[in-house]
Amino acid sequence: MSKNHHLRTLLAWLVAVFVLPLPFLYTFVQGLPAGMEGQKLAIANGIIAYVWMLLAIYIGTKPKWLDRLIGLPVAYMIHGILSMVAIFLAMLHKSASPSYGLIALTGNIAFNIFLALLLYSLIFMAGWLTSRVPFLATIKKKLETTFKHEVSLALHRLNLLATFLIFVHIQLIDYIRSNVPFMLVVYLATFFVFFSYLRSKLGKTAQGVQAQLVSNRQLADNIHEFRIQLPAKHDLTLRAGDFVFISFPDIKGLEEPHPFSLVNNPKNSCDIVLAIRGDGDFTRQLQELEAPAQLMVNGGYGLYQTIIDEQAPKEILAISGGIGITPILSIVEANPNIKTTVFHGASTKEALLYEEKFLEWSKRPNFVAHRLVGRFEEEEVLASLPKELNSVTVLISGPAAMARYWMACLEAYGVPKGQIFYEEFGW
Ligand SMILES: Cc1cc2nc3c(=O)[nH]c(=O)nc-3n(C[C@H](O)[C@H](O)[C@H](O)COP(=O)(O)OP(=O)(O)OC[C@H]3O[C@@H](n4cnc5c(N)ncnc54)[C@H](O)[C@@H]3O)c2cc1C
Structure with a gap:
C-alpha cells in the first residue's frame, strides 16, 4: 500500500x-x-x-x-x-x-x-x-x-x-x-x-452520465473491447487507471452498475475504452450487445494515478495478471515520461492483450515490457528493480493471490511497503 x-x-x-x-x-x-x-x-x-x-x-x-x-x-x-x-x-x-x-x-x-x-x-x-x-x-x-x-x-x-x-x-x-x-x-x-x-x-446523476456504446469487438477468447462515447460536456472526473461503473437501464439483465477499468488515457479522448472478460451473467450478456446502445457511465474511481502523482517516482514497475492489465495500459499511456517496466502474465497467448500498444510503447527509450503465458520468475522481476529502491513505485493489478505473492516478495527484497500499491478487482 x-x-x-x-x-x-x-x-x-x-x-x-x-x-x-x-x-x-x-x-x-x-x-x-x-x-x-x-x-x-x-x-x-x-x-x-x-x-x-x-x-x-x-x-x-x-x-x-x-x-x-x-x-x-x-x-x-x-x-x-x-x-x-x-x-x-x-x-x-x-x-x-x-x-x-x-x-x-x-x-x-x-x-x-x-x-x-x-x-x-x-x-x-x-x-x-x-x-x-x-x-x-x-x-x-x-x-x-x-x-x-x-x-x-x-x-x-x-x-x-x-x-x-x-x-x-x-x-x-x-x-x-x-x-x-x-x-x-x-x-x-x-x-x-x-x-x-x-x-x-x-438523484439526477445517481447512475452517472448518459453515454453511447459505439463499438464492441472481440479481442480474445471471452474478452471484448467496448468503446464508449461520452457526451461532449459531462461532469465525470476521469483519471488514467480509473474504473467506472457502467449500466444499461433499458436492457434487461444489464441494469445493475458494474465496475470496469479504463484501458485508455481519458485525458486524450472523448471516448473511453474498456476490455471486459466474460466472468458471469452481466459480462457475458455484454459480449452479445450490438452497438450503438445507450448506457450510463459513473466515475471515475480509483487511485493508481493519484499514487503516481503523490510519489512522483523515477520509475514505475507494473505487475499484472490476466485481465488485470487494463488499468496498467491506461497508466502507461498517460505517463510517457516516467521510466516504466511492465510484467504481464496471462493464461493464453491471446489473453496477452493489445500487442500493438506494447510494440508502439517499446519505441519509447524508457519503456520495457515482459509478456508471457504463465508466471514470472522472482529473479527476473527483482532484477528489473533499480538500485535505489526508494525511487520506484510498484503498481500491481490482477488476481488477489498473485498480488499478495508479489507484495510479499517485493517487501522481503526491500521495496518499502508504502511504495507498493494494489487495487483489487473486487470488494
Ligand atoms: C475496481 C474494479 C475494476 C475492474 N476492472 C475490470 C476490467 O477492466 N475488466 C474486467 O473484465 N473486469 C473488471 N472487473 C471485474 C468485473 O467488475 C466483474 O467481473 C464483473 O462485475 C462481474 O459481473 P458478472 O455479472 O458478469 O459476473 P457475476 O457472476 O455476477 O460476478 C462474478 C464476480 O464479480 C464480482 N462482481 C459482480 N458484480 C459486481 C459489482 N457490481 N461490483 C463489484 N463486484 C462485482 C463478484 O465478486 C462476483 O463473484 C473489475 C472489478 C473491480 C472491482
Whole structure:
C-alpha cells in the first residue's frame, strides 16, 4: 500500500472506530438517568453498533470523495469488518439489556435480519474476505450460479430495513427519547445517511452520465473491447487507471452498475475504452450487445494515478495478471515520461492483450515490457528493480493471490511497503 495511502487508511480506521461514535456516546452518557448506570455498557454497545451500521450504509453509497482518499476496496473492507463487529456488539447489547413489547420486537427482528445477512454476505458480498479464505471462495463459486450478484445486492438492501427498525427501537425507549442532545445527534446522522443513500440511488446523476456504446469487438477468447462515447460536456472526473461503473437501464439483465477499468488515457479522448472478460451473467450478456446502445457511465474511481502523482517516482514497475492489465495500459499511456517496466502474465497467448500498444510503447527509450503465458520468475522481476529502491513505485493489478505473492516478495527484497500499491478487482 502506498505511503500516504497507508496513512490515510489508518486515519480512516481511527475516525470510523473512535471519532464517529464519540458524539453519540458523549450525549448519551451526559443524559443517562442515575438509575440506569448499570446498563451503561450494554446500551453503549448498542449505540456503537448503530453508528457502524449507519457508516456501512454510507460507504455503500460509494462516495467519490472517500474513494479518492482511501479507495473503494479499502472502504468496503471497513464497511465489512465494522458491520461484523457491530453485530457482535448488538449481541452483547441484546443479552445484557433486557427489553419488552415493541422495543424487544423491533430490536429482535433487526438483529435477526443483520445476523442472517452477515452470514450470507461473508460468502457472497465480502470479496476482501473470500479472496483471502480459499474455503469461502470455493463455497461462493459453487453457489454463485443460484445466488447471483444481483440477488445478493437485493438481499443486502434488507440491512436498510433492519437499520430503520433500530431507529424506531431507539424512539420507543422513554429515557433515551427524552435525552434531547442524544436524539438530535441520532436524527442528524440517520437523516444524513438515508438522504445520501436515496440520492445515490435516485438523484439526477445517481447512475452517472448518459453515454453511447459505439463499438464492441472481440479481442480474445471471452474478452471484448467496448468503446464508449461520452457526451461532449459531462461532469465525470476521469483519471488514467480509473474504473467506472457502467449500466444499461433499458436492457434487461444489464441494469445493475458494474465496475470496469479504463484501458485508455481519458485525458486524450472523448471516448473511453474498456476490455471486459466474460466472468458471469452481466459480462457475458455484454459480449452479445450490438452497438450503438445507450448506457450510463459513473466515475471515475480509483487511485493508481493519484499514487503516481503523490510519489512522483523515477520509475514505475507494473505487475499484472490476466485481465488485470487494463488499468496498467491506461497508466502507461498517460505517463510517457516516467521510466516504466511492465510484467504481464496471462493464461493464453491471446489473453496477452493489445500487442500493438506494447510494440508502439517499446519505441519509447524508457519503456520495457515482459509478456508471457504463465508466471514470472522472482529473479527476473527483482532484477528489473533499480538500485535505489526508494525511487520506484510498484503498481500491481490482477488476481488477489498473485498480488499478495508479489507484495510479499517485493517487501522481503526491500521495496518499502508504502511504495507498493494494489487495487483489487473486487470488494
Ligand atoms: C475496481 C474494479 C475494476 C475492474 N476492472 C475490470 C476490467 O477492466 N475488466 C474486467 O473484465 N473486469 C473488471 N472487473 C471485474 C468485473 O467488475 C466483474 O467481473 C464483473 O462485475 C462481474 O459481473 P458478472 O455479472 O458478469 O459476473 P457475476 O457472476 O455476477 O460476478 C462474478 C464476480 O464479480 C464480482 N462482481 C459482480 N458484480 C459486481 C459489482 N457490481 N461490483 C463489484 N463486484 C462485482 C463478484 O465478486 C462476483 O463473484 C473489475 C472489478 C473491480 C472491482
